[in-house]
Amino acid sequence: MTTVFTTLATEHNKDFNQPLPLHIAILQDVRAGKAMPFAREQMSAIDKAPIKEPVAVNFMGLATDEQADRRHHGGPLKAVHQLPTATYEKINNEFDLKVRVGTLGENLITKAVNDLPEMTESSVCIGDVFQYGDIDNNDSVQLRIVQPRRPCYKINDQIGQFTKVPNIAAWVSKQGIAGWYFEVVRAGMIDTDLPVYLVERPYPFATLEKLWQLSNSKDKFTAEVIEPWLAIECLEDSWKVVLRKKIKKG
16 A cells, blocks of 8 residues: 555656645746847847846846747747757757757746656646745746747748758647747746746646647547636637637537
C-alpha cells in the first residue's frame, strides 16, 4: 500500500494541479527587441536579445520591447510572450537546423524547479496566473495566459534567412508549439533569476495543448466538449470563434 501511495504521489507532482501558490520555475532569461529592417521591405522586432538589468512591465508589455506590426503583435492581450525552449529543440531536430533561443520573439524563458515539468503547452492552461518574484512581494509582476501564439510568416522569414525550409510556421502551428501570450494582471519590475509561482488556476482542463488539438482538428465535437472553453472569460475572442465552428449541429 505504501508503494502504491508513493507512486501516486510522485505522478501527482508531475503536473501543476497542486495546492497554490506553487513554485514551478526560475526566470532564466528576459528578452526584448528593437524594430529593425526585415524581410519583404518591412520592419520587425522578432529577434529578442537578453536584458541585463531589471525592466518595467506595464499593461502593454516590457517597457524596452518593441513591436513593428501593432496590428498583429503587442497590445494588452499580447503583452508578453513566453516560448518553451523545447520548441527550438523540436524545430532543430525536425529540420536539422540550429535555430538559437530568442530567434522567434519570446520575452521570457523559464527553467523548472522542484522536479516539476517545464512550462510548455501541455503543462500550462488558459487563465493560469503566474507571479514573477517572491510570493510575499505584493509588487511582483503577475501575468495571465489568455491565448496561444499563432505563428505567422515572419517565422518563415526569420528562419528562412538561414535555411530553404519553406513553411516552418505551418509546421509549428500544426504541432501547437508556438508558446503563449500573457495579459498583465499586475505591473511591476521583472528580472532574471526571479522565482516563478503559479498563483491561480481557474481552468485546469484548459491546457494549450488541448486547445490546439481542438482548433486544428477536422472533426466536430459535441457542445459539451466545446462550451466549457467558450465560458472561459479571459480566452481571447478569436479562439472562441474557431471553437464555435467545431460544434456539431443537430
